[in-house]
Amino acid sequence: MNNSIQNSPRNLALETLDKVFQRGSYSNLQLNETLKRHQLKEVDKRLVTTLVYGVLQHKLTLEYWLTPLVKRDPDSWVKTLLMLSFYQYQFMDRIPEWAATDEAIKIAKWRGNPGIRKFVTGVLHSFLRQGPADPLEIADSIKRLSIIGSIPEWLVRCLLHQYGQEQVEKLVRQINEPSRVSLRVNTARTTVQEAIQTLANEQIDVQQSKVAQDGLVVQSGNVLTSAAFANGMVTIQDESAMLAVEALQLRGDERVLDACAAPGGKTGQIAAALDPAMGQVDALDIHQHKVRLIRKNMERLGVANRVVARQLDARQVDDYFTDESFDKILVDAPCSGIGLIRRKPEIRYDKTSSTSSRLHEIQGTILNAVAPKVKKGGIIVYSTCTILQEENENTIQTFLAHHPNFQLLKTQTARAIKANRQQKTLTILPSDYGSDGFFIGTLQRIK
16 A cells, blocks of 8 residues: 555655755656656656646645635645645546545555644545635735736736736736647758658657747657657757747858857757858857757757857857857847746746846846857847846847947748737747747847
8 A cells, every 4th residue: 555655646746746846856857757766657657747747837826725724834745735636626627536635645644644634634625615715806916817827926017017917817827738849840851741741650740830930839649759859850849949040040151159059959950051061050058068968969960060069158258269250149048937937837936036137147248248259240149938028128228238339130030920010029928829938139240
């Protein structure tokens, strides 16, 4: 009995979540570690994964439901166990309430003592009898949106100020939908249509992306175990992220700097657009192990002959490159990652408003360092996977204020995404296309 409880999907999900909450572990890394340590059936792996990401996505909502049922916060793992049960009751229709309740009580007994088992039993029965508290009854609009979307109040205020009520309400409704797997077709090896057919032969169903020219969205099938992935025909990359390279408007004969390159998704995309006899990508990362990862990925994609990967902090490019060395530069800058909250749900709880201020300074330092390295008439594309303006438009405007030899161009993409927008920069919210949130600004050196 004890062994079956210890290795049950719900207990493994509880163990994973408690490490994320208590240690600040990354959910994807902690989940992968848990799954590797236990021999689980595929159906149980999926259940663990669903429970972990589901509780993380809805954490504030689940805590809101728990608060009126307890007089004080229980121990961390007990609180997580209760939220895990609430999540199953409210968001997993295929799991009977009795099954979620029975296993929670068994876990409470195994992990704790008779008193904890009794406490958990009482809270779960009260929840099932009374039902969840309705967030729509919250009078304060900020708190209401925070609880409905499980987004911290500081972030709700920030988003309302930047995007308005209508956009934020749409974001709140959609932000906790499951993330989807998207692929980039490696045009150095194949074409989009050939990739679609090859994947279909491996029982992987995909649709062409409406966002990125070389993008595919997976409908079913396991890409990571496919020959198409192993031989570099396709690679995992979000649709929005592909647009940063599209914005470079590559001809094929350029020397390009990818200033913040690891793990190399955009490096490979740049390389695929270059003529190997005429073009080159210099890919930088501050950590040697990440440089090795870039090289490994370029080998798989078959573009290693177009890429030179170096261990170098982008802020120190002056130590290695002469001025005007590059036709085009991509600065996919370090950022708060708020655009990834569907894919990495714990990000929303780890950040504060001061995080953006610190990153804004780092981003500006990187742009200032690489600016002299682009040729006159050349392009710097600045991108982030956040949707916070301090790290996006503010970083661009601060740079332009100190660099009158640059101008802001309207960001162009192959599918003319948001072509009718008034802003020259391009912001994609996670609620726009079901992709990650992303920002792109295009800077041209004019003298």
